[in-house]
Amino acid sequence: MMLMPVRTRLFNLRISSLLPSSSSSSLPFALPFRSSLSHSAPPHHVSATKTPKISISDTAKFVRTILFIPPGTDPEEVTEDMILPGSNIVLGPYVGDAKVKEVEFMGSSVRPKDCPKDDRPEFAMLGRSNVGKSSLINSLVRKKEVALTSKKPGKTQLINHFLVNKSWYLVDLPGYGFANAPESARMDWSSFTKGYFLNRETLVGVLLLVDANVPTKKIDLDCANWLGRNNIPMTIVFTKCDKSKNSKGQRPDENIKSFQELIKENYKIQPPWIMTSSATGLGRDELLLHMSQLRNYWDN
Ligand code: GDP
Numbered sequence: 001m002m003l004m005p006v007r008t009r010l011f012n013l014r015i016s017s018l019l020p021s022s023s024s025s026s027l028p029f030a031l032p033f034r035s036s037l038s039h040s041a042p043p044h045h046v047s048a049t050k051t052p053k054i055s056i057s058d059t060a061k062f063v064r065t066i067l068f069i070p071p072g073t074d075p076e077e078v079t080e081d082m083i084l085p086g087s088n089i090v091l092g093p094y095v096g097d098a099k100v101k102e103v104e105f106m107g108s109s110v111r112p113k114d115c116p117k118d119d120r121p122e123f124a125m126l127g128r129s130n131v132g133k134s135s136l137i138n139s140l141v142r143k144k145e146v147a148l149t150s151k152k153p154g155k156t157q158l159i160n161h162f163l164v165n166k167s168w169y170l171v172d173l174p175g176y177g178f179a180n181a182p183e184s185a186r187m188d189w190s191s192f193t194k195g196y197f198l199n200r201e202t203l204v205g206v207l208l209l210v211d212a213n214v215p216t217k218k219i220d221l222d223c224a225n226w227l228g229r230n231n232i233p234m235t236i237v238f239t240k241c242d243k244s245k246n247s248k249g250q251r252p253d254e255n256i257k258s259f260q261e262l263i264k265e266n267y268k269i270q271p272p273w274i275m276t277s278s279a280t281g282l283g284r285d286e287l288l289l290h291m292s293q294l295r296n297y298w299d300n
Contacts, residue, residue, distance in 0.1 A: 111195075
């Protein structure tokens, strides 16, 4: 509830300006999609016929640079109810069952080449230490302590594999940017994790976690830019979107906007982004739906 004004501002900032003025009265966020959000939604459940089609032909080019249009979706056909709340993500025909029924910890790998060797698709979660990665993993799988929170800097860094519904992996990568970590630990992160990204053929996408409460950090930008340069599909997952302001008075939507501005050079087309909070559950179901469409497309 508390987040609505933030979302509203964000939505107005980024997306409503793309729509014809006649449609803006239905904003903000009168999204029928939200109420029909279902974990067991069958493929093709997002129907463009439920609401009158909004013609965006004038702005279609621009829309492509703002919204994440998934495979199989015509940008000209996008309607407001296909956009996931609190994100720039359009749901397309590949969206499917997003319910987490079971999760198993499959083990930790010290080296990328020790990771499970099977064909299951996987999503890697990455972010600065303390960004809320463990909390988000626990929230996604609805377990309190699947991922251990508050790991200590400088400890051996591991790749942890969680098997979800016996069909796909959620992967917890070592956090980066420990404030007090020695230089050697940072270098370790870099070769270790980059090796994983460049060699993991079953990687569907990286969820790059960015704390929405702090102004853009260079290390997060470097990471996003490195992924962009290496053509590794990324979704930016803004965390802790349950505060309307931080102690310095900055609002999450301002930080989110400035992060997007700063990665523009490496991403001519906006990567998908979504606001989440493990504290309130904001964005959880939406993120799972987004992951389901990426996974189903990958599987095809
Ligand atoms: P990690 O180091 O990235 O795994 O981060 P953790 O999940 O251990 O969380 C770091 C700190 O952020 C802890 O104090 C959490 O309680 C806090 N935190 C995590 N998620 C949220 C969130 O959604 N909202 C708020 N307000 N705090 C959070």
